[in-house]
Amino acid sequence: MQKVRVGIIGLGNMGAAHAAYLAAGQVEGATLAAVCDAIPSKQAWALESLGDQVAFYEQEGELFSSGLVDAVLICTPHYHHPASAIHALQHGLHVLIEKPAGVYTKQVREMNEAAKASGKVFSIMYNQRTNPLYQKLRELVQSGELGEIRRTNWIITNWYRSQSYYDSGGWRATWAGEGGGVLINQDPHQLDLWQWTIGMMPVRMRAFCRFGRYRDIEVEDDVTAYVEYENGASGVFVTTTGEAPGTNRFEITGDRGKIVIEDDRMTFWRLRTPEPEFNKDFKGVFGQPECWKCDIPIHGQGGAHRGITQDWIHAIQKGTPLLAPGEEGIHGLMLSNAMLLSTWTDNWVSLPIDEELFYSELQQRIEQSRYQADSSNSSDATVADMSKTFGS
Amino acid sequence: MQKVRVGIIGLGNMGAAHAAYLAAGQVEGATLAAVCDAIPSKQAWALESLGDQVAFYEQEGELFSSGLVDAVLICTPHYHHPASAIHALQHGLHVLIEKPAGVYTKQVREMNEAAKASGKVFSIMYNQRTNPLYQKLRELVQSGELGEIRRTNWIITNWYRSQSYYDSGGWRATWAGEGGGVLINQDPHQLDLWQWTIGMMPVRMRAFCRFGRYRDIEVEDDVTAYVEYENGASGVFVTTTGEAPGTNRFEITGDRGKIVIEDDRMTFWRLRTPEPEFNKDFKGVFGQPECWKCDIPIHGQGGAHRGITQDWIHAIQKGTPLLAPGEEGIHGLMLSNAMLLSTWTDNWVSLPIDEELFYSELQQRIEQSRYQADSSNSSDATVADMSKTFGS
Numbered sequence: 001m002q003k004v005r006v007g008i009i010g011l012g013n014m015g016a017a018h019a020a021y022l023a024a025g026q027v028e029g030a031t032l033a034a035v036c037d038a039i040p041s042k043q044a045w046a047l048e049s050l051g052d053q054v055a056f057y058e059q060e061g062e063l064f065s066s067g068l069v070d071a072v073l074i075c076t077p078h079y080h081h082p083a084s085a086i087h088a089l090q091h092g093l094h095v096l097i098e099k100p101a102g103v104y105t106k107q108v109r110e111m112n113e114a115a116k117a118s119g120k121v122f123s124i125m126y127n128q129r130t131n132p133l134y135q136k137l138r139e140l141v142q143s144g145e146l147g148e149i150r151r152t153n154w155i156i157t158n159w160y161r162s163q164s165y166y167d168s169g170g171w172r173a174t175w176a177g178e179g180g181g182v183l184i185n186q187d188p189h190q191l192d193l194w195q196w197t198i199g200m201m202p203v204r205m206r207a208f209c210r211f212g213r214y215r216d217i218e219v220e221d222d223v224t225a226y227v228e229y230e231n232g233a234s235g236v237f238v239t240t241t242g243e244a245p246g247t248n249r250f251e252i253t254g255d256r257g258k259i260v261i262e263d264d265r266m267t268f269w270r271l272r273t274p275e276p277e278f279n280k281d282f283k284g285v286f287g288q289p290e291c292w293k294c295d296i297p298i299h300g301q302g303g304a305h306r307g308i309t310q311d312w313i314h315a316i317q318k319g320t321p322l323l324a325p326g327e328e329g330i331h332g333l334m335l336s337n338a339m340l341l342s343t344w345t346d347n348w349v350s351l352p353i354d355e356e357l358f359y360s361e362l363q364q365r366i367e368q369s370r371y372q373a374d375s376s377n378s379s380d381a382t383v384a385d386m387s388k389t390f391g392s
Numbered sequence: 393m394q395k396v397r398v399g400i401i402g403l404g405n406m407g408a409a410h411a412a413y414l415a416a417g418q419v420e421g422a423t424l425a426a427v428c429d430a431i432p433s434k435q436a437w438a439l440e441s442l443g444d445q446v447a448f449y450e451q452e453g454e455l456f457s458s459g460l461v462d463a464v465l466i467c468t469p470h471y472h473h474p475a476s477a478i479h480a481l482q483h484g485l486h487v488l489i490e491k492p493a494g495v496y497t498k499q500v501r502e503m504n505e506a507a508k509a510s511g512k513v514f515s516i517m518y519n520q521r522t523n524p525l526y527q528k529l530r531e532l533v534q535s536g537e538l539g540e541i542r543r544t545n546w547i548i549t550n551w552y553r554s555q556s557y558y559d560s561g562g563w564r565a566t567w568a569g570e571g572g573g574v575l576i577n578q579d580p581h582q583l584d585l586w587q588w589t590i591g592m593m594p595v596r597m598r599a600f601c602r603f604g605r606y607r608d609i610e611v612e613d614d615v616t617a618y619v620e621y622e623n624g625a626s627g628v629f630v631t632t633t634g635e636a637p638g639t640n641r642f643e644i645t646g647d648r649g650k651i652v653i654e655d656d657r658m659t660f661w662r663l664r665t666p667e668p669e670f671n672k673d674f675k676g677v678f679g680q681p682e683c684w685k686c687d688i689p690i691h692g693q694g695g696a697h698r699g700i701t702q703d704w705i706h707a708i709q710k711g712t713p714l715l716a717p718g719e720e721g722i723h724g725l726m727l728s729n730a731m732l733l734s735t736w737t738d739n740w741v742s743l744p745i746d747e748e749l750f751y752s753e754l755q756q757r758i759e760q761s762r763y764q765a766d767s768s769n770s771s772d773a774t775v776a777d778m779s780k781t782f783g784s
Binding site: 153155157162163165208213226234236242243244246253260269271275279283285287288289 | 545554555556560600602605614616624626630632635637638645650652661663670672674676678680681
């Protein structure tokens, strides 16, 4: 079978890392054919690190139309993902985008429509979907072990960031540069997993974002959101970059018990009798269903970016279903946008959100942003040192 | 030293339990002198269980004016606490009330004013203040070990109640009979400890109560509340009677680390350098303060009702400060009232709340309540089987 020739757009540390494992032949059925970065000096790095068989371009359009690639991996700054993806799809290329899908759902919806029309294989780097903890949770929910979902509660506050982190790039934590804070930068995986594992999106939300609570930044660094689902379930999502050491604890209650994921372990408090049955039959005053505390075995590591790239290549070659279809990137982003919109309007937000309203609210903030993107600035973002976030 | 002669108003199972240990001489410096219950048949129980040295009354006024007691313990239904307490104080008696302080803060404020004017020793049965876990937390906060508080998060959902529990008494879970649901019946201790341990009340709140979500009842059985404190900290409180097995996890973050109380254990993730100092000095991109996970030793059991009664007697005899001053009962009740009011008005609530507004909103619900209190009904409440909640 012919190898899929892959191009990479953006050689920040994420792009560079993808390039490295692809160039090393660690993705079956794929070969790295070309890379692109707006910074000319990256050419020397590419030559040294990837070898002279990998073409270098400064303009993504040149790479797209080069005829050298069948598929591209888009690792540009957040705002550029949809435009680059649409551009690549128009050139008949398969696309894998880095997360988040974009900054506002309106833009991402256009990308999804382009992907659908193209018939190409479109995926998103939701590498945490390969994490066996979350795969197991999804499987337990889908198989009915947990019963009907009643409550979700995710405390994800272990994203400590110092002021010096924010000061390390002018685009960081600005409306114009990144389009948000902890929600768009640190939480995309959790926002995706929150809905992917249980198979439900909320129908309404009331959220409380705080902007620059802990740092001298203009975007949100602390968020609490309350949500309600169509089946009557409720949920809470708490996140911040301002706490140390923080917490990562995801609790999901169903009518057959409770699951907690914390410290890379999953515990299932399993009711021997589903709660509604117990309640129907029980005639005493105090009493509750028998409950077994079960340690759920989790095999393997998962969570690697390479897993998603491999999955995408297999889908291109063999037509296998994607673990992380690109179209699903809109769900996590919708949650993130809804949290901001609820705060900005100081009110409930129904989901799907009013995309035009979000867009116009965001535009106002971009106009007043302390960072004003221009051609020299925007290239900064591609050279951000993301090495320490690689693997997240 | 003369023994304090104690009377008990209401011989439901809480009153009966207090009577038992007092009659057994288990409270130093106190003697049980009289009891009161509206149900005449309780007299036979009192004679058999407490002996013929304990007088029995059907009317609290007769007990108050009997000259047989110096102090009374009020164990009537929630709504009656303030009126009975004021009545007793007017007779020059020291007063210890069962929790909650009352059903609405307006009523409780009147009680507090009467207590202040009386100069008598006034306490509330917040027996969980004797629990060494929460005492230790309060001590760690007060001594500055945790630093400035940044976030509180209490998930207290292990209050499972079946429909048969609610059906076991017509007054249960009604606006007219009990004045609320999980907040007024199950959560008074946690609502008190939430503010007592950290020494802060929120300044505003947005809460989401759901009424009869899990059971055929008219009051709240599921609540999520988001709060903000004057110092900028935020918090979440989640509670329900509808989940099994539920969770009891209290997490408090400060700028010197994080404390979690769960499964009767306390863990302190202690930062070696306070976070603000680390942030000020750190010049790298990724990094965070060194953190030590510390198991905090907890000695003793605590949590017994007798401990509060003993504390009250000591205060009467020796003038020692109260662990649970009666006036502080208003704080937990304020939180509970605020959660309902925020839901009813579907809006933010500032604390202290608008007591008149809460009172009128509550009155509307009492008028439409499925339970209509009358003299025969109201005596039901005093005979409720509370034996299984004793100790909580």
